[in-house]
Amino acid sequence: MVTPTKPDYKVIGTRPLRPDGIDKVTGRAQYGNDIKQAGMIQGQILRSPHAHANIKRIDTSKAAALEGVKAIVTGADLPIVTGDTRAENSINVLAGAKALYRGHAIAGVAAVNAHVAQQAIDLIEVEYEVLPPVLDVRDAMHAEAPVIHDSLRTTSMAGKGENPTNVAAQIGFNFGDIEKGFAECDEIVEGEFCTKMVHQGYIEPQACTAMWNPDGQLVIWTSTQGSFPVRKDTSEILNHPISKVKIIPTEIGGGFGGKIPVYLEPVAALLSKKSGRPVAMHMDRTNVFEGTGPTGGTSIKAKIGATKDGKLIAGYADMAYEGGCFPGSSVTMGAMAMFAPYDVEHVKIDGFDVVVNKPKTQDYRAPGAPAASFALEQLVDELAEKLGIDPLKLRAMNSSHEGTRGPGGMPFSRIGQEECIEAALNSAHYNTPLEGPNRGRGVASGFWFNVGLRSSVNVSVQPDGTVNLVEGNTDIGGTRASLSMQLAETLGIEYGDVKVTVVDTDSVGYNDVTAGSRTTYATGMAANKAGLNLIDEMKKLLAPKWQVELDSIQFADGVFSSGEKSGTFKEAAGIVVGANGAGLTASGSVSAGVLVGGGFGLHIVDVEVDPDTGKTQVLRYTVIQDAGTAIHPSYVEGQMQGGAVQGIGWALNEEYYYDEDGRMANSSFLDYRIPTTLDVPMIDTIIVEVPNPTHPFGVRGVGEVGIVPPLGAIANAVSHATGVRQTQLPMSPRRILETTQGIE
Amino acid sequence: MAGRVHVTTRLNGEETDFLCEPRQSLLEVLRDVIGLTGAKEGCNNGNCGACNVILNGKLVNSCCVLGAEVQDAEITTIEGVAQGDHLHPLQNSFLENAALQCGICTPGFIVAAKALLDSEPDADEARVRHWLAGNLCRCTGYDKIVRAVLDAGEEMRKTPASTR
Amino acid sequence: MAVVWIPTLLRPMAGGAETVRVSGATLREVIDNLDQQHPGLRDRILDGGLIRDEIALAIGSDQATDLSLAVAADDEVHILPAIAGG
Secondary structure, eight states, X not given: OBOSSOOOOSSTTOOOOOTTHHHHHHTOSOBGGGOOOTTOEEEEEEEOSSSSEEEEEEEOHXXXXXXXXXXXXXXXXXXXXXXXXXXXXXXXXXXXXXEOSTTOEEEEEEESSHHHHHHHHHHOEEEEEEOOOOOOHHHXXXXXXXXXXXXXXXXXXXXXXXXXXXXXXXXXXXXXXXXXXXXXXXXXXEEEEEEOOBOOOOSSOOXXXXXXXXXXXXXEEEOOSOHHHHHHHHHHXXXXXXXXXXXXXXXXXXXXXXXXXXXXXXXXXXXXXXXXXXXXXEOOHXXXXXXXXXXXXXXXXXXXXXXXXXXXXXXXXXXXXXXXXXXXXXXXXXXXXXXXXXXXXXXXXXXXXXXXXXXXXXXXXXXXXXXXXXXXXXXXXXXXXXXXOOHHHHHHHTBOOTTSBOGGGOBOOSOOHHHHHHHHHHSTTTTSOOOSTTEEEEEEEEEEOOOOOEEEEEEEEOTTSOEEEEEOOOOSSSHHHHHHHHHHHHHTOOGGGEEEEEOOTTSSSOOOOSOTTOIIIIIHHHHHHHHHHHHHHHHHHHHHHHTSOGGGOEEETTEEEETTEEEEHHHHHIIIIITTOSOEEEEEEEEOOSOSOOEEEEEEEEEEEOTTTOOEEEEEEXXXXXXXXXXXXXXXXXXXXXXXXHHHHHHHTOOOOBOTTSOBTTOSTTTSOOOOGGGOOOEEEEEEOOOOTTSTTOOOOOTTGGGSSHHHHHHHHHHHHHSOOOOBSOOOHHHHHHHHHOOO | OOOOEEEEEEETTEXXXXXXXXXXXXXXXXXXXIOOOOSOOXXXXXXXXXXXXXXXXXXXXXXXXXXXXXXXXXXXXXXXXSBTTBOOHXXXXXXXXXXXXXXXXXXXXXXXXXXXXXXXXXXXXXXXXXXXXXXXXSSSTTHHHHHHHHHHHHHHHHSOGGGO | OEEEEOOGGGGGGGTTOSEXXXXXXXXXXXXXXXXXXXXXXXXXXXXXXXXXXXXXXXXXXXXEOOTTOBOOTTOEEEEEEOOOOO
């Protein structure tokens, strides 16, 4: 690790075992589909086979007559809701007048077991009037394209457009004078890039169990990244008071942004209400591909220019992103992250959020940034080649630093892009020459934010001096450990003396999602705050016991002291808790905003491309990333490696392969090929630590940055290996052969 | 209700019997009839390995085996890997190497790796990667999983099986 | 006077300006005074007196979620899209 001055932490920076680990290696941990409730029945969903169709009639009578069927629901069973976003969420859960994508949920059935439920689904008759689907983002923007929503108008910060359109939103950023900027350039490079719809690929399909009790209390066990947003969404879609909805988060088998919305929960709830039984539902893999929220395809035209010495002067991008059947692509965030690694005076970006007849898109790890980086990092690479400058040195020459105008014009506070570049220049990988035919090396930079948002935890001291930490963030990648470590550090106690539990929405204050690279950051802040509040409460109880003035009591390095009196945390706990017999509890809540940090990453990759098959083998991969402070280095490394490998899949293989009817032809893990152990080497990691000034321990969120550089890094490597630049993803064997050999 | 079959089998070392419909997979039987939810459904069509169990000494995707087929078979699931409260070297190694993030693929990987190391205790990195290519993980990028399996193999070679 | 950076698509409402100098001791006052100079801008930033969900405000490099925060002379005020993550 590359570290500037770092405090002498006792717990932070060590690698203890995670507290939920044993349950997870023995199969005891309970995930979304592992919940068993007495009398539980199984639910299943009927999905539209058509990408775009008016629904003329739904006849459920034959399904209802099947023995073993207990309840059936359609969109007609959902209350009317107001507000664009709420209405869209509701229609996405169960279709209204139109099927908007193949896989769109049309009806739900609950039956005594999954097989009968599926038989019932097959008996539901739906009359569709099939409409032409809109399947390409640029085509959808044309005036002659079929309009998916008659009521949709282009929205921007400036207001609303007048005509029906598929362009849901327009965004823009404009700093300096782009024309003057390009006029000053000695060298300009430009290109048109395109990426396809891809899926987060979490191995656990969506799953939940709902119980609607006769008194109106609704309990839902679900695999989710955010139990509180699920509570809100379910309450709104069903028009049922939030106070009567309890969400119990199970363990979650991956999310990456895709398990933030509700899909099954409101349907399971309604089926439970109608049948009077607990209803369990889960998706199969085809449903996951066709009926959840992949991230949209993109079309980016970009142009950058520099002086002959390598100083970047101007950058322009026109970015059109698919939102799926409803608005909500990540074009704004992609636009904000794109140029972040570079200090460029003149930048102009035009962005468009476009609807198409595909699933409603959803965040996928650093949403918007990977596609933007795929474009820009290749242009930077081309510029480096044209100017004869080493690509890392070119980045160093133009690196963002504290004070650089970053995303959206706001100046950066302390950041680590320069340190990442330096670590790359000094790395073993970069200093090992790559030899052999058909081989190439590529580098790319990337940036992602960490949001803060809201978190709330409770801490209680036990008589033996151990501390219970109660929190509300589902643990997708080791956050029970990272939060316990921050609390232990705050209290000056051992990691093993903190016992952490993730609880339901009735049992802890409000917590925003486990996403946005925020949990170790913001919930860690809340844990730190709770710990400090706890120290204050203990001081108040110690003062009379020690017979000293309250403000004479100090706490440092895990020890309370006043004059000659002193005691460790454990000893003090024995005095104030043990003696009283009563528990001592404190809480910590934070509301930490959204622009509170962010980190840089830099990837180096070596590839070999087989000229006969077009297959790309990844030979060596190094991830460099600024973690601020790595609370648990093993789990930081895990985020870096996981993001990189998702990026490898996205770059080389993954895509939603659509036929002309808007049907995803490869909706299984056989043909939607995510990386296996054979596709990747060991992923080396170098953690850089430039502390985040907004966090008590300097934490920067690390969960998302890792997926931003791979697309550009691998494209650059392939370009150097083959001599041909790839402007379309995925860089599949077929695509490589097409572009290098002109094969049709 | 389709006629049910009565099946007797040896599950994690214990004689076990159950009733199942002919159309129920072994995965469904384990999870919904017997109540062992350690084997996970990731795809239900043999492409992800999350449902791996060892059947008569062979590694299988239990979603592709029928419950009715396992009469008199020997089955090991993730629940049978530890010995009482004594974790298997693979389980310890996964924990020490931080080889799990969300953990959903972990039971499948541990069962698959056990099947490998039981028959090939000297498996090297290439062999481990080849064997485990049928187990999909989306969180870890496989680096720490492969290291964990190699470390466990080393541990198992040092310690006689009878004392593990 | 603070320097308010105007989001690109709102610049037509500010006479095309990239930045506008605005007086005010707090963030709320600055926004009110900005609206005095260029009517209609406040409604793009605030809804019912609160910061719009889709907007994030910053003073210099620090996000500001509280409109009563003090704004010093020559401070930069930024109006940005709120971002999320996955």
